[in-house]
Amino acid sequence: MALRCLATRKTLAQAAFNSTRLTQSRALQTFSLPDLPYDYGALEPAISGEIMQLHHQKHHQTYITNYNKALEQLHEAIEKGDASTVVKLQSAIKFNGGGHVNHSIFWKNLAPVREGGGEPPHGSLGWAIDTNFGSLESLIQKMNAEGAALQGSGWVWLAVDKELKKLVIETTANQDPLVTKGASLVPLLGIDVWEHAYYLQYKNVRPDYLKNIWEVINWKYASSVYENEFPSARSP
């Protein structure tokens, strides 16, 4: 399915390119590192500037570089009709593409305290959290417990299930994006529990990182995604 999506997107991109301007023979869309909507040091003391800089400039950039590389190889393999290479590339696409998708969400999930980071959600998302989990505190406890128990590298997510119309907590391994856990899941909030997300500051104490990250969670962003999915959701 992922392959078909990619192919479709590429075809569309190609059509768009061709119709708007003359381009090189190959119109393969590449991805580039999105800017952070705040300074590297702006999330301190919850997350150090050094971590943010490495995480954004090095880790996220590497996923993008390798994603672009894999997509280019995929493009060539499809043009050549090289089925085995197309299949072989899937794991690199999932890992690096997932790394790009996940980190792009993660940056938007964070905000400096003076810009509203850590401010609890109001409106329909706040109401939905109370309904599904009892309280925000209990949601945080659950996500922290799942994040701490996750073996190895991965992510813990707060998601809305579009079909069941309810909030769920999920974890994904490595850089698997949330969609691998269900096509109807929309990520509201993803917390990176790879060691690179906290090691320079928190070392082996992942639970402390999880405890502190809530001080800089951007609930406004999560709310806007939620309200976008459910425009008519009941507000208090």
Next chain:
Amino acid sequence: MAAAASSSMATSRRFSRKAGSNLITANFELKPPPYPLNALEPHMSRETLEYHWGKHHRAYVDNLNKQIVGTGLEGLSLEDTIIVTYNKGDMLPAFNNAAQAWNHEFFWESIKPGGGGKPSGELLDLIERDFGSFEQFIQEFKSAAATQFGSGWAWLAYKANRLDMENAVNPWPSDKDKKLVIVKSPNAVNPLVWDYFPLLTIDVWEHAYYLDFQNRRPDYISMFMEKLVSWEAVSARLEKAKAQAAEREIEEERRRKEEEEEQSDDDDVQLYLDSDTDDSDSE
């Protein structure tokens, strides 16, 4: 359970359970690396070892000891605990701590101050036979370590007479099956669960290199191969593995003969039944 999850417990003393009427002793001990914590500098810092051994490795051992108290796992060797809790891939809760405790001890003993260089003797012969050349082996091992997505390990292992298909029973083992292989494994998994003999490992969890190399995993891997690997340790493990494999082979051969004898009895019955069926078909 992740090491990080229980880091707060890492500082608690081992063997500190109440010495009351039911004295409970911890089964497994945290073995220190066979060199001082600063002995691998400047390649691997003292700080890295203080956390990696003193916190991460310790937490795996401590948590394993807590997990197995009062369960059927108590009293098993660490290797047996790993095999039992791996549960043919449907892992039980204690697997992660058991395997990580084993992996880390094996890792510390895979390296030494002033390591690196080139192996010699039979180990080098087998490397050249199975990978083409030592340089080719280094390249393949580095590539396995660099491409393990997420946390995990890369290994050099002696496969003895097992199949490439992990956990499959080799119906007709031959000398051609006996070779060195490079494998990578996610999170806590190690080649013991596939019945291979591990010879060398590199930890590619980020905590193994982040304080010294940050995101530069390939630099850490190169440093590991060039400055730390203890080829003496790998050679000694190969020798031991071959001896164990030979013993195992004799045992398996004996069992196979027994089964064949039983099988041939069964075949007689089968033939009789088959011919009986043929008769009825022809009627």
